[in-house]
Amino acid sequence: FVENFDTYTTGTTSMPTCWEKIGTGTAYVTTGGVSPGSTPNRFYMNTGATTFIHAILPSVTNLSANTHRLKFKAYASTVGKMLEVGYQTDLLDATTFVLLESIDLPSTTAALAEEFVVEPFGVPTNVKNLVFRSANGTATSIYIDDVVWETTPSCADVTGLNYSSLLDTSITVNWLAGGVESAWQYAYGDSELLDPSTLTPVDVTSGIPTATISNLTPFTAYKIWVRSNCLAGGFGAWIGPLLFKTQCTAVTTFTENFDSSATGST
Numbered sequence: 358f359v360e361n362f363d364t365y366t367t368g369t370t371s372m373p374t375c376w377e378k379i380g381t382g383t384a385y386v387t388t389g390g391v392s393p394g395s396t397p398n399r400f401y402m403n404t405g406a407t408t409f410i411h412a413i414l415p416s417v418t419n420l421s422a423n424t425h426r427l428k429f430k431a432y433a434s435t436v437g438k439m440l441e442v443g444y445q446t447d448l449l450d451a452t453t454f455v456l457l458e459s460i461d462l463p464s465t466t467a468a469l470a471e472e473f474v475v476e477p478f479g480v481p482t483n484v485k486n487l488v489f490r491s492a493n494g495t496a497t498s499i500y501i502d503d504v505v506w507e508t509t510p511s512c513a514d515v516t517g518l519n520y521s522s523l524l525d526t527s528i529t530v531n532w533l534a535g536g537v538e539s540a541w542q543y544a545y546g547d548s549e550l551l552d553p554s555t556l557t558p559v560d561v562t563s564g565i566p567t568a569t570i571s572n573l574t575p576f577t578a579y580k581i582w583v584r585s586n587c588l589a590g591g592f593g594a595w596i597g598p599l600l601f602k603t604q605c606t607a608v609t610t611f612t613e614n615f616d617s618s619a620t621g622s623t
Contacts, residue, residue, distance in 0.1 A: 581601070
Protein backbone atom coordinates (compact mmCIF):
# COMPACT_ATOMS: atom_id res chain seq x y z
CA PHE A 358 0.00 0.00 0.00
CA VAL A 359 0.92 3.65 -0.47
CA GLU A 360 -0.47 6.40 1.75
CA ASN A 361 0.39 10.08 1.20
CA PHE A 362 -2.62 11.48 3.17
CA ASP A 363 -3.37 14.01 0.43
CA THR A 364 -6.93 12.95 -0.42
CA TYR A 365 -8.37 13.35 3.08
CA THR A 366 -10.07 16.22 4.81
CA THR A 367 -7.92 17.50 7.65
CA GLY A 368 -8.64 18.06 11.32
CA THR A 369 -8.35 16.47 14.74
CA THR A 370 -10.79 13.65 13.90
CA SER A 371 -9.35 12.81 10.46
CA MET A 372 -7.66 9.42 10.11
CA PRO A 373 -6.65 7.67 6.87
CA THR A 374 -8.73 4.75 5.66
CA CYS A 375 -7.91 1.54 7.57
CA TRP A 376 -5.71 3.37 10.12
CA GLU A 377 -6.56 3.40 13.82
CA LYS A 378 -5.16 5.18 16.87
CA ILE A 379 -4.91 4.29 20.52
CA GLY A 380 -3.57 6.29 23.43
CA THR A 381 -3.95 9.58 25.26
CA GLY A 382 -2.04 11.73 22.77
CA THR A 383 -3.28 13.01 19.42
CA ALA A 384 -2.90 11.76 15.84
CA TYR A 385 -4.64 12.97 12.71
CA VAL A 386 -4.24 14.13 9.10
CA THR A 387 -3.20 17.77 8.89
CA THR A 388 -2.12 20.30 6.28
CA GLY A 389 1.45 21.50 5.66
CA GLY A 390 2.90 18.76 3.49
CA VAL A 391 5.76 20.03 1.31
CA SER A 392 8.60 18.53 -0.73
CA PRO A 393 10.35 16.13 -0.20
CA GLY A 394 7.01 14.89 1.12
CA SER A 395 3.85 15.20 -0.93
CA THR A 396 1.48 18.14 -0.85
CA PRO A 397 -0.81 19.25 0.66
CA ASN A 398 -1.25 16.92 3.68
CA ARG A 399 0.78 14.90 6.17
CA PHE A 400 0.17 12.83 9.33
CA TYR A 401 0.60 14.43 12.76
CA MET A 402 1.36 12.73 16.10
CA ASN A 403 1.71 14.59 19.39
CA THR A 404 2.48 13.48 22.94
CA GLY A 405 3.34 15.18 26.22
CA ALA A 406 5.07 14.29 29.46
CA THR A 407 2.37 11.82 30.49
CA THR A 408 0.70 10.95 27.20
CA PHE A 409 1.45 8.51 24.38
CA ILE A 410 -0.04 7.72 20.98
CA HIS A 411 0.00 4.65 18.74
CA ALA A 412 -0.97 4.89 15.06
CA ILE A 413 -1.95 1.44 13.79
CA LEU A 414 -1.28 0.97 10.08
CA PRO A 415 -3.52 -1.02 7.71
CA SER A 416 -3.54 -4.80 7.89
CA VAL A 417 -1.25 -6.63 5.47
CA THR A 418 -1.14 -10.33 4.62
CA ASN A 419 2.65 -10.66 4.50
CA LEU A 420 4.01 -8.88 7.60
CA SER A 421 5.73 -12.01 8.87
CA ALA A 422 7.00 -13.18 5.45
CA ASN A 423 10.31 -11.24 5.64
CA THR A 424 9.78 -10.15 2.03
CA HIS A 425 8.49 -6.59 2.46
CA ARG A 426 9.57 -3.33 4.04
CA LEU A 427 8.07 -0.12 5.39
CA LYS A 428 9.29 3.18 3.92
CA PHE A 429 8.26 6.67 5.06
CA LYS A 430 9.40 10.27 5.45
CA ALA A 431 9.37 11.96 8.83
CA TYR A 432 10.67 14.74 11.04
CA ALA A 433 10.02 16.07 14.55
CA SER A 434 9.40 19.54 15.96
CA THR A 435 12.71 19.49 17.86
CA VAL A 436 15.93 17.49 17.66
CA GLY A 437 16.53 14.33 19.64
CA LYS A 438 13.05 12.87 19.17
CA MET A 439 12.37 9.21 18.48
CA LEU A 440 9.65 7.50 16.46
CA GLU A 441 9.21 3.85 17.33
CA VAL A 442 8.03 1.22 14.84
CA GLY A 443 6.67 -2.09 16.06
CA TYR A 444 3.51 -4.13 16.42
CA GLN A 445 0.88 -5.01 19.03
CA THR A 446 -0.13 -8.56 19.81
CA ASP A 447 -3.52 -7.10 20.82
CA LEU A 448 -4.63 -4.08 18.78
CA LEU A 449 -6.88 -2.90 21.62
CA ASP A 450 -4.14 -3.04 24.26
CA ALA A 451 -1.25 -0.57 23.91
CA THR A 452 0.74 -2.42 26.58
CA THR A 453 1.24 -5.33 24.14
CA PHE A 454 3.43 -3.15 21.89
CA VAL A 455 6.62 -4.89 20.70
CA LEU A 456 9.41 -2.62 19.46
CA LEU A 457 11.07 -3.44 16.13
CA GLU A 458 13.10 -0.27 15.55
CA SER A 459 13.59 3.19 17.07
CA ILE A 460 14.00 5.93 14.46
CA ASP A 461 16.07 8.99 15.38
CA LEU A 462 14.49 12.06 13.76
CA PRO A 463 17.27 14.64 13.24
CA SER A 464 15.31 16.99 10.96
CA THR A 465 13.10 19.72 12.42
CA THR A 466 11.40 21.19 9.31
CA ALA A 467 9.14 19.72 6.64
CA ALA A 468 11.53 20.73 3.86
CA LEU A 469 14.31 18.68 5.49
CA ALA A 470 12.27 15.56 6.26
CA GLU A 471 14.29 12.39 5.76
CA GLU A 472 13.23 9.03 4.38
CA PHE A 473 13.50 5.96 6.60
CA VAL A 474 13.23 2.24 5.87
CA VAL A 475 12.26 -0.51 8.31
CA GLU A 476 12.54 -4.19 7.35
CA PRO A 477 10.55 -6.12 9.95
CA PHE A 478 11.84 -9.56 10.94
CA GLY A 479 10.61 -12.02 13.52
CA VAL A 480 6.99 -10.85 13.49
CA PRO A 481 4.53 -13.59 14.60
CA THR A 482 2.43 -15.06 11.79
CA ASN A 483 -0.84 -13.95 13.40
CA VAL A 484 0.20 -10.25 13.46
CA LYS A 485 -1.03 -8.16 10.52
CA ASN A 486 -0.41 -4.52 11.51
CA LEU A 487 2.65 -2.37 12.04
CA VAL A 488 2.40 0.47 14.54
CA PHE A 489 3.98 3.94 14.78
CA ARG A 490 4.47 4.89 18.44
CA SER A 491 5.37 8.21 20.00
CA ALA A 492 6.15 7.39 23.62
CA ASN A 493 5.55 9.69 26.57
CA GLY A 494 8.32 11.89 27.92
CA THR A 495 8.98 15.45 26.85
CA ALA A 496 6.43 17.10 24.56
CA THR A 497 6.90 15.83 21.03
CA SER A 498 5.31 16.60 17.66
CA ILE A 499 6.11 14.17 14.85
CA TYR A 500 5.10 14.54 11.19
CA ILE A 501 4.98 11.59 8.78
CA ASP A 502 4.37 11.46 5.03
CA ASP A 503 4.51 9.09 2.05
CA VAL A 504 4.14 5.78 3.89
CA VAL A 505 4.80 2.76 1.66
CA TRP A 506 4.62 -0.99 2.31
CA GLU A 507 6.47 -2.62 -0.57
CA THR A 508 8.45 -5.64 -1.69
CA THR A 509 12.05 -5.40 -0.47
CA PRO A 510 14.05 -4.83 -3.67
CA SER A 511 16.77 -7.30 -4.62
CA CYS A 512 19.04 -4.40 -5.60
CA ALA A 513 20.15 -1.94 -2.89
CA ASP A 514 18.68 1.56 -3.10
CA VAL A 515 20.79 4.55 -4.09
CA THR A 516 21.21 7.42 -1.62
CA GLY A 517 22.31 11.06 -1.65
CA LEU A 518 20.38 12.14 -4.75
CA ASN A 519 21.33 15.74 -5.53
CA TYR A 520 22.42 18.00 -8.39
CA SER A 521 25.80 19.57 -9.11
CA SER A 522 24.83 21.84 -12.02
CA LEU A 523 21.54 23.54 -12.85
CA LEU A 524 21.13 25.67 -15.98
CA ASP A 525 18.21 26.94 -18.05
CA THR A 526 17.80 23.81 -20.18
CA SER A 527 19.84 21.16 -18.36
CA ILE A 528 20.68 19.66 -15.00
CA THR A 529 23.46 17.32 -13.85
CA VAL A 530 22.41 14.99 -11.04
CA ASN A 531 24.49 12.62 -8.97
CA TRP A 532 23.89 10.01 -6.31
CA LEU A 533 25.64 7.34 -4.24
CA ALA A 534 25.51 3.71 -5.30
CA GLY A 535 23.45 1.48 -3.05
CA GLY A 536 25.96 -1.37 -3.31
CA VAL A 537 28.35 -2.66 -5.95
CA GLU A 538 26.03 -1.97 -8.89
CA SER A 539 27.46 -0.06 -11.87
CA ALA A 540 24.23 0.77 -13.71
CA TRP A 541 21.19 2.84 -12.86
CA GLN A 542 18.03 4.35 -14.31
CA TYR A 543 16.53 7.80 -13.93
CA ALA A 544 13.09 9.15 -14.76
CA TYR A 545 11.92 12.74 -14.75
CA GLY A 546 8.80 14.70 -15.50
CA ASP A 547 6.40 17.41 -14.46
CA SER A 548 6.62 18.66 -10.89
CA GLU A 549 3.06 17.48 -10.20
CA LEU A 550 3.85 13.81 -10.96
CA LEU A 551 3.67 11.42 -8.01
CA ASP A 552 4.51 8.04 -9.54
CA PRO A 553 7.78 7.54 -11.49
CA SER A 554 6.56 4.18 -12.79
CA THR A 555 4.37 6.09 -15.25
CA LEU A 556 7.48 7.55 -16.91
CA THR A 557 9.92 6.06 -19.42
CA PRO A 558 13.20 5.35 -17.58
CA VAL A 559 16.59 6.25 -19.04
CA ASP A 560 19.55 3.89 -18.54
CA VAL A 561 22.87 5.01 -17.07
CA THR A 562 25.53 2.42 -17.95
CA SER A 563 28.70 4.46 -17.62
CA GLY A 564 29.57 3.00 -14.23
CA ILE A 565 29.60 6.53 -12.79
CA PRO A 566 26.60 7.57 -10.64
CA THR A 567 25.80 10.78 -12.48
CA ALA A 568 23.66 11.91 -15.41
CA THR A 569 23.07 15.11 -17.36
CA ILE A 570 19.54 15.77 -18.58
CA SER A 571 19.23 18.23 -21.47
CA ASN A 572 16.48 19.83 -23.57
CA LEU A 573 14.56 21.03 -20.52
CA THR A 574 12.27 24.07 -20.61
CA PRO A 575 13.66 27.21 -18.93
CA PHE A 576 12.10 28.41 -15.67
CA THR A 577 10.13 25.17 -15.25
CA ALA A 578 9.75 22.88 -12.23
CA TYR A 579 10.57 19.18 -12.60
CA LYS A 580 10.91 16.06 -10.47
CA ILE A 581 13.53 13.37 -10.97
CA TRP A 582 13.91 9.88 -9.49
CA VAL A 583 16.85 7.43 -9.66
CA ARG A 584 17.03 3.70 -8.98
CA SER A 585 19.82 1.12 -8.96
CA ASN A 586 20.01 -1.49 -11.71
CA CYS A 587 21.63 -4.78 -10.76
CA LEU A 588 20.83 -6.12 -14.23
CA ALA A 589 20.02 -9.81 -13.66
CA GLY A 590 19.49 -9.00 -9.98
CA GLY A 591 16.66 -6.57 -10.67
CA PHE A 592 16.11 -2.96 -9.67
CA GLY A 593 16.18 -0.99 -6.46
CA ALA A 594 13.31 1.27 -5.46
CA TRP A 595 12.83 4.66 -7.08
CA ILE A 596 14.57 7.22 -4.85
CA GLY A 597 13.37 10.80 -4.84
CA PRO A 598 11.83 12.87 -6.05
CA LEU A 599 14.42 15.59 -6.34
CA LEU A 600 12.42 18.75 -7.06
CA PHE A 601 14.13 21.51 -9.05
CA LYS A 602 13.33 24.47 -11.28
CA THR A 603 15.45 25.34 -14.29
CA GLN A 604 16.91 28.81 -14.49
CA CYS A 605 15.77 31.61 -16.79
CA THR A 606 17.58 31.85 -20.12
CA ALA A 607 20.08 34.73 -20.24
CA VAL A 608 19.07 37.67 -22.45
CA THR A 609 20.86 40.70 -23.90
CA THR A 610 18.32 43.30 -22.71
CA PHE A 611 15.16 43.35 -20.64
CA THR A 612 12.53 45.74 -19.28
CA GLU A 613 10.59 45.10 -16.04
CA ASN A 614 7.96 47.50 -14.69
CA PHE A 615 6.47 44.92 -12.21
CA ASP A 616 2.90 45.77 -13.29
CA SER A 617 1.96 42.28 -14.50
CA SER A 618 3.20 40.49 -11.39
CA ALA A 619 1.17 39.42 -8.39
CA THR A 620 1.92 41.44 -5.26
CA GLY A 621 2.79 40.35 -1.74
CA SER A 622 5.72 39.48 0.51
CA THR A 623 6.61 36.39 -1.53
